[in-house]
Amino acid sequence: MGSKVYFESPINYPNKFDFYDVGSTPNLLKSLLDVLDNCKNTCKEIYLSFYLFNNSFINDKLTELALLGITVNVVTIPIEGYDASSPKDIRDLETRNILFNGTKYSIARHIFGTHFKKKVPNFNFSIFPHIYLRSENVKTFSRGNMPYSLHIKSFLLVNKDGTSTLGMSSSNFAVRDLVKEESLLIVDADLQTTDVNLEFYKSLLLCSIPISEFDFNGDYTNYKVVSNKNSCSEKLMFIAPFYKNSGFSVEDRICELLISAKKSIKIVGQHICPINYTYQGKWNSSSVNAIEERSSLLPIIIEKCKEGLCVEFLSQTFASGDPKEDSKYRNPANTSSFVTFYNSLKNCKDVSYYVNENIHSKYIIIDDTQVIYTSFNYTPTQFIYLDQVSIDNFKNNPGKSYHGIYSEVGQFFLVSDIECVTNFVQNFTDLITRQATVKVLPKS
Secondary structure (H helix, E strand, O other): OOEEEEEEOHHHOOOOOOEEOOOOOHHHHHHHHHHHHHOOOOEEEEEEEEOOOOOHHHHHHHHHHHHOOOEEEEEEOOHHHOOOOOOEEEEOOOOOOEEEEEOHHHHHHHHHHHHHHOOOOOEEEEEOOOEOOOOOOOOOOOOOOOOEOEOOEEEEEEEOOOOEEEEEEOOOOOOOOOOOEEEEEEEEEOHHHHHHHHHHHHHHHHOOEEHHHOOOOOOOOOOOOOOEOOOOOOOEEEEOOOEOOHHHHHHHHHHHHHHOOOOEEEEEEOOEOOOOEEEEHHHOOOOOOOEEEEOOOHHHHHHHHHOOOEEEEEEOEOOOOOHHHHOOOEOOOOOHHHHHHHHHHOOOOOEEEEEOOOEOOOEEEEOOOEEEEEOOOEOHHHHOOEEEEEEOOEOOEOOOOEEEEEOOEEEEEEEOOHHHHHHHHHHHHHHHOOOOOEEEEOOO
């Protein structure tokens, strides 16, 4: 399978604090629109799932293709999940002139409204309202800040001859997001990859609600999803509430690939702390113990360090447990796991750890020959799957309950195209030498 990767960076723009009408990744948007343009005469169906879908350029292009007779299927989260706070000036990319002032919510509202009022022929706009919770101590949540699970940013273009093009990105392409260090992967998929991808999207659509049927005033806290047989391959896997234990399966596959490493491991993510963890067995129907323990990526990484492999990390957030040191960086919301991760690494030989506040790409390079490209970060939250969570009352949300499945929606693809892998390696080198990057391990 041929693969190509594109990268985006704040260094490409005069002011890293500008918000653009073309969204948070102007260069990646151009590449995405080119891919969509090139499929006009060959494509019969498009599936696209973005956590945030408020980019009018993407919506307009998909509308154009739908009017040409191509079936377009878009899935996103409910509009109440779009941030309505802190409106910002949105600028023209070329002139930097202010075009309007808005929030992610107000910008998305126009697109949602367009599809709700009048259906575009061949354009199916659906909403996936599943949320995921597993603690009665969770912070206060309400309309506007619900923990929606659909964190994927991907698409599939199915051609008339049965071939397809797979797309994955770290970016939401969202308007009112700042430009970050992002990436976009495009793959000419083989038949098995196409089949696995199609099965995922069919399952996702089965669990989604057409916008014309969605109750915008409804309470979807306990929204049920329809379970389906997990469709996967060695190269393409999905995490989803409708795929039982899928987070654990993806975690196991990543562990297998890390074990195979012989020379080096490079891990890039917004959040990195793949420590061992526990969960309540009563909330997973496959469990036999009251408290289940899972071994994650960290023990393998430490063992590889002992074997003499060069291991490097690059993340956006960081926490060491030292308040003075941590004040220099973006800290995750819950620092304890990150502190544990850092303390496990700081005495390891041949480990380098870098921090850059702009990182949003997520990938793992093994021996500079393979890349694990993901839509998710490397933390226990991404991998835990609990299919029978039951919380009758929340301490900070009195009167609310949750009975459902704890699982994010995420995607994993293994890249082995050597030219594409080489570009990932170069990107990693570029990122760790950026002016905004700080080396925290080994300490100088």
